[in-house]
Amino acid sequence: MSVDSVIATAAPLAGPLTLIHDADNAPGWWRSAVIYQVYPRSFRDLNGDGIGDLAGITAELPQLAELDVDAVWLSPFYTSPQRDAGYDVSDYCDVDPIFGTLGDFDVMIAEANRLGLRVIVDLVPNxxxxxxxxxxxxxxxxxxSPERDMFIFRDGTGPEGHEPPNNWQSHFGGPAWTRVAGPDGQPDQWYLHLFDSSQPDFNWDNPAVHAxxxxxxxxxxxxxVSGFRVDVAHALVKAPGLPAWGGRADGGSSDGFPGHEAPMxxxxxxxxxxxxxxxxLDGYGPDRILCAEANVDPLPRLADWVRSDEMHQAFNFPYLHAGLDVYRMRSVITDSLTALDAVGAPSTWVLSNHDVVRHSSRFGYNGPGPRDGDGIGAADPQPDAALGRRRAAAASLFMLGLPGAAYLYQGEELGLPDGIDIPEHLRQDPTFARTGGARLGRDGCRVPLPWRSTERHLGFGSGxxxxxxxxASFADLARDAQAASPSSHLSLYRNMLALRRELGLGRxxxxxxxxxxxxxxxxxxxGDTLVLMNLNHEPLEMPAGSVLVRSAGSGSGSDSGSDSGSDSGSDSGSDSDATRFLASGETAWLRIGGGDAA
Incomplete structure (x- = not known):
């Protein structure tokens, strides 16, 4: 059935409709894919050393295939001193021993292929x-020297070059420059590092870096591998002359400093x-992809990254940062689809990753929550765990109904919150050290996964x-415990991912x-699926139609209430039936008007 026909049929039930995006028939598996991010050190520890490994990923890949995702994206597993959890790479063509060997990687790829899963790996080129x-x-x-020209070395300023070459700041706090000693041992030039001082930036003006x-x-x-997620893809090239910048270190817009003018x-x-x-990539066939971690501002500039001869996808950070503000959500969705449709590219949607507080915790606040990258500590205002999980389920169901590709972060299908009670001596994010503890950093969203509720370390590893x-709260959220409950967060994800594929919502x-x-x-x-989210304090009566799935069981109560679950396949019932009301903080998918999905 055509989009116009579906809209004409649905309009009497759904009311006035404003069409933003037509169905997508272009070739490419990635255009509608659900891609699951694996953070290797926290996924599964099979050798008992306390750190996740490639063998652990291989062992649990069937669980991801059962979840009905299309691909797995691996955060860095390369040889590294692990100063920034592997984003400080010392050998791009080998596996760090803490994760295994190249042979282990090959075994993992073979198992993924057997299960019909593609594998995307992180590339860290900045x-x-x-x-x-x-x-x-x-x-x-x-x-x-040619050796120095691989990086961005500059002479200092001020007396005897004791001051940095410019005023740029590190994402992790403090200056983005560190001075080195020359071969003679005397103070010498400074090198640029937009992140930790252990992470020198490459000089992409040098053809040798390209090669x-x-x-x-x-x-x-x-x-x-089926492609690459390109880390900080927007940062590789710096403006000629490295001009001073008085705006935010991350390049986001601020008063007087629009993000598109950031010189880095x-x-x-x-x-x-x-x-x-x-x-x-095209030389390897049409199914290999590039996804940009490109934090660009304003949003319409995102289309520049996904033109037909560049990236296949770019992360939609404005959507992640929209929270549960319905005005911002609508604006971001409309602007994203409009801008990307203009260049024939799909949008991506994401709610959590390894750099932000998990959305189950973020949405547990009724007021301001933690800043990006800051984490939550025991001394901070605490999120309401039940409220956060309920809203997270609603937000996930709303997101997974959107056309385009979706990225999931490991553990979100379990409704995991951030880890909060992490002793200072165990924290490893460079942000914590570089700010003297003023910013906790991202360790909270990176704590290991709970697999089996009754095993040592909840099944993450036995050593x-x-x-x-x-x-401690992870025991009740372990995968085996949730797999046994039809009303669990995991069951909701399985249900909605299967329905998403069946209904062709990604297309x-x-x-x-x-x-x-x-x-x-x-x-x-x-198509003919209505996705409705209620963030009011009161229940919302739903239009007529078959309820396909909802983020909480019918009649589950208020915004601070029960565990998320699904109510798959319930009939529309009468207008007075309690199932016809969407609870506060709940999302539902309804079949409206009959016919096939567009």
């Missing part, structure tokens, strides 16, 4: 570890790099204590259902 052989060679070489990363791409493509982000020469990479402690259309969009509710029609 910076490497200060232990990388290229940076060690730069330190041993004089100013102006090295093209080699890295081919290495992993030859081993069977979003430079035009980036696109030539990605066009060259796209040609390499040494995990690298970060699992909260569907989107029209706002205006009668159901208000200051506290939001609704859209995807």
């Amino acid at each position: 910076h490497c570890s200060d232990q990388h052989v290229a940076f060690q060679a730069a330190l041993a070489s004089p100013a102006g 090295e990363f093209e080699r890295v791409l081919r290495f992993w493509l030859d081993r069977g 982000f979003g430079q035009p020469a980036l696109h030539d790099i990605f066009r060259a990479w796209r040609l390499i 040494q204590d995990p690298w970060l402690p699992l909260p 569907g259309s989107l029209a706002w259902a205006e009668d159901w969009c208000s200051v506290s509710s939001l609704a859209y029609l995807n």
Whole structure:
């Protein structure tokens, strides 16, 4: 059935509709994929050393296949001193021993292929570890040498060059420059590091850097990966002359400093790099992809990254940061689909990842929550766990009804909160150290997963204590405990992911259902599936139609209430039936108007 026909049929039930996005028939598995992020050190520890490993990932891949995702994205597993949890790479073409070997990687790829799962790996091209052989060679070489030209070395300012070359700040706090000693042992030049001082930025004005990363791409493509998530893809090229910047360190817009003017982000020469990479991937076939971690501002600029000869996808950070503000959500969804449709690209949607407080915790506040990257500590205002899980379920069901691709972060299908009671001596995020503890950092969203409620370390591993402690609350949220409950968070994810695929929602259309969009509710029609979210304090009567799935069991109560679950396949019933009301903080999918999904 065409979009126009579906809208015409649904309009009497759904009310006035504003069409934003037509159904997508373009080729490409990634356009509607659900991709599951694995954070290797926290996924599963099979060798008992307290850190997750590739063998652990391989062992649990059937669980992900059962969840009905399309692909797995692995955060870094490369050789690294682990100063920033592997985002400080010292060898891009080998596996760090704490995770296993290249042989273990090959076994994992083979198992993923057997299960019908694709594997995407992280690429970290903006910076490497200060232990990388290229940076060690730069330190041993004089100013102006080819070795130094692989990185961004500059003379200092002020008397005897004692001041940094400019005022740029690190994402992790403090100056973005560190001074080194020259080969003679005397104070010498400064090198740029937008992140930790152990992560020197590459100089992408140097063709040798281009050649090295093209080699890295081919290495992993030859081993069977389906693509790359490109870390801080917006930061590789810096503005000529490295001009001063008085805005935010992360390049976000602030008063007087619009993000598009940040000299360390979003430079035009980036696109030539990605066009060259796209040609390499296309040479391996049409199913290999690039996804940009490109934090660009304003949102319509995102389309520049996903033109037909560049990236296949870019993360939609504005959606992640929209929270549960219905105005912001509607604006971001409309702007994203409009901008990306103009270049023939799909949007992506995401609520959590390894850099932000999990949305089960973020949504547990009725007022301001933690800042991005700051985490939650025992001395901070605490989220309401039941409220957060309920809202997280509603937000996930709303997101997974959207057309396009979706990214899930490991453990969100269990409704996991952030880890809060982490002793200071165990914290490992560089942000914590560089700010003297003023910012807790991202350890809370990175604590290991609970697999089996009655086993040592909740089944994460049977040997040494995990690298970060699992909260006591995780025992009730372990995968085996939730798998046995049809009303659990895990069961809801299984149900809605299966329905998403069955209904073709990732390839569907989107029209706002205006009668159901208000200051506290939001609704859209995807094909003939109405997705309705109620954030009011009172229950909301739903339109006529078959309830396909809802984020809490029918009649489950108020916003601070019960465990999330599903109510699959319930009939519409009468208008007076309690199942016809959507509780506060709940989302439902309803079949409206009959016919096939668009």
